[in-house]
Amino acid sequence: MSDDNEYFIIKIARRPWYEKILWAGWLFLEIIFLQSALASQEELEPRAAMIYWLIFGVLLLGGFVFWIVRRSRLL
Amino acid sequence: MANKRKKISRREFLKLAGLATSSVAAGTLKPFVEKRSAFSQKKKMMDDAGRAKRPWWVREVDKPTVDIDWGNMQRFDARMAARGSGFINYVGQEEFERLNKVAAENEKERLLKNVPGYTLKDQALAAAQANASTQRRFFLGPQNTKTPAERGISIWKGSSDDAARILRVAMRHFGAATIGFVELNEQTRKLIYSYDTDGKEIVFEDVEEAYETDQKRIIPHKAKWVIVYAVQMSTDALKRAPTVIAEQTTILSYSRALDIQNRTQEFLRGLGYQCLGEANVNGLGIAPAFAVMAGLGELARHNRVVTPEFGPMVRIFKMITDLPVTMDKPIDAGIMEFCKTCKKCAETCPASALSLDDEPAWKVQGKWNNPGHKAYFEHSLKCRTYMKEGAGTNCSICFSVCPFAKKNKAWIHNWVKAGISSIPSLDAMLRSLDDAFSYGAQKSPEEWWWLNLPEYGIDTEQTIDQE
Numbered sequence: 268m269s270d271d272n273e274y275f276i277i278k279i280a281r282r283p284w285y286e287k288i289l290w291a292g293w294l295f296l297e298i299i300f301l302q303s304a305l306a307s308q309e310e311l312e313p314r315a316a317m318i319y320w321l322i323f324g325v326l327l328l329g330g331f332v333f334w335i336v337r338r339s340r341l342l
Numbered sequence: 343m344a345n346k347r348k349k350i351s352r353r354e355f356l357k358l359a360g361l362a363t364s365s366v367a368a369g370t371l372k373p374f375v376e377k378r379s380a381f382s383q384k385k386k387m388m389d390d391a392g393r394a395k396r397p398w399w400v401r402e403v404d405k406p407t408v409d410i411d412w413g414n415m416q417r418f419d420a421r422m423a424a425r426g427s428g429f430i431n432y433v434g435q436e437e438f439e440r441l442n443k444v445a446a447e448n449e450k451e452r453l454l455k456n457v458p459g460y461t462l463k464d465q466a467l468a469a470a471q472a473n474a475s476t477q478r479r480f481f482l483g484p485q486n487t488k489t490p491a492e493r494g495i496s497i498w499k500g501s502s503d504d505a506a507r508i509l510r511v512a513m514r515h516f517g518a519a520t521i522g523f524v525e526l527n528e529q530t531r532k533l534i535y536s537y538d539t540d541g542k543e544i545v546f547e548d549v550e551e552a553y554e555t556d557q558k559r560i561i562p563h564k565a566k567w568v569i570v571y572a573v574q575m576s577t578d579a580l581k582r583a584p585t586v587i588a589e590q591t592t593i594l595s596y597s598r599a600l601d602i603q604n605r606t607q608e609f610l611r612g613l614g615y616q617c618l619g620e621a622n623v624n625g626l627g628i629a630p631a632f633a634v635m636a637g638l639g640e641l642a643r644h645n646r647v648v649t650p651e652f653g654p655m656v657r658i659f660k661m662i663t664d665l666p667v668t669m670d671k672p673i674d675a676g677i678m679e680f681c682k683t684c685k686k687c688a689e690t691c692p693a694s695a696l697s698l699d700d701e702p703a704w705k706v707q708g709k710w711n712n713p714g715h716k717a718y719f720e721h722s723l724k725c726r727t728y729m730k731e732g733a734g735t736n737c738s739i740c741f742s743v744c745p746f747a748k749k750n751k752a753w754i755h756n757w758v759k760a761g762i763s764s765i766p767s768l769d770a771m772l773r774s775l776d777d778a779f780s781y782g783a784q785k786s787p788e789e790w791w792w793l794n795l796p797e798y799g800i801d802t803e804q805t806i807d808q809e
């Protein structure tokens with residue numbers, strides 16, 4: 268039995284530090300736009316609410332796509 | 343004996359030590375918490391003079407953001423204002439009657455056609471606001487409350503801070519949104535009308551007590567503190583401008599202001615002091631000027647006050663007292679600077695009565711303006727004519743489209759206001775964004791009748807985040 272069959276070699280790629288900052292920024296913006304969307308609905312400003320919901324959704328989708336891409340690259 | 347000695351394990355020792363430490367900490371915590379919360383409560387709510395804490399971007403300044411040439415300013419004769427009977431002086435009786443006839447015809451036509459915002463229920467609502475008030479206006483106050491002398495005790499005494507604080511708290515409780523104080527000196531006396539709106543002369547005399555005759559109202563020299571207060575209007579209603587729905591919130595604010603005036607006059611009488619009020623609607627002195635000097639807000643392009651807390655959604659009123667109170671300073675929140683770029687009120691004014699100039703000017707538009715300050719003077723005759731001929735109400739579109747006319751529920755609004763105050767280069771972009779978000783657009787008048795409104799249609803907790 269050779270050594271190759273006895274061991275798996277697992278490589279753990281560490282996320283770069285700036286990626287954590289990017290995610291923190293993304294989360295901050297998501298919170299802001301979500302709050303703005305909900306508050307605009309309360310303020311009875313439908314168009315403003317719609318724009319904020321749209322930005323929130325696009326940002327959420329962007330984050331999700333980025334996460335998928337990064338995840339597959341890291342795998 | 344040694345075998346009987348109980349040994350404790352390391353875990354038990356740590357548990358006991360932890361328990362003992364927690365008990366000691368709990369014993370000392372209570373007074374600390376009490377002391378801390380009382381301090382933070384005071385710190386958060388108000389200073390010694392009862393001023394609510396304002397955000398960092400509302401700066402107190404020595405000179406207001408409107409340039410004033412006190413040397414060239416004279417006391418204004420309120421009969422020259424282009425409102426009420428003053429309007430007739432400019433357009434003549436015949437034109438005034440014609441305009442009234444047009445207004446009545448338009449009102450009837452709108453009623454018959456059920457025009458949204460001008461239907462019978464809207465008119466009935468406004469009429470109810472206008473006609474139901476049973477209170478009277480008094481220069482000297484209702485004078486029903488017992489004075490300290492009548493109670494056989496001495497008058498209330500306290501520091502000027504104490505006086506300002508209790509007045510603020512009382513007036514907030516009576517319904518005022520924000521309150522400020524201005525000292526009457528040689529300059530600020532020029533903001534008191536020379537003749538009141540009803541034609542009575544307003545005179546300063548060296549007397550102990552204020553009094554009133556058929557010809558004049560006398561203010562004692564010792565009464566030299568002006569109480570300036572803002573009363574909120576309903577944003578939900580005013581966003582329906584220029585309809586009757588919008589107009590009725592203005593009428594309501596005047597009615598509430600009268601209530602506040604009468605109560606404050608009685609409150610000060612009860613303390614042993616004089617309080618001189620507006621004997622007529624918009625009487626006594628120039629409201630926006632006093633509001634600017636008291637730091638309630640800044641003079642804006644539409645020649646009204648825009649406040650950091652409520653935008654333009656307020657009406658300003660004033661009284662004079664001989665109770666010494668701590669003065670307030672004017673503020674700079676970047677509002678006047680923003681007005682230079684924005685111009686939204688002037689662009690949307692259907693009567694083209696507001697100035698579209700880039701910079702404010704000393705030159706007045708007519709005798710209805712009071713010279714001596716640099717402003718975007720309005721053409722009041724065009725404004726008043728449109729109110730009668732077009733809107734059929736007090737219009738107020740300039741109030742409703744103002745980018746500062748926001749409720750402060752979204753955090754982003756406060757950050758934008760902070761940006762306006764500190765980075766004027768953003769003003770043009772922020773104005774464009776305001777349009778893109780459709781903030782100034784007229785709301786459906788019919789929808790108003792489906793809203794779950796707060797009391798008086800106003801949010802009494804609509805203040806800017808104080809932390």
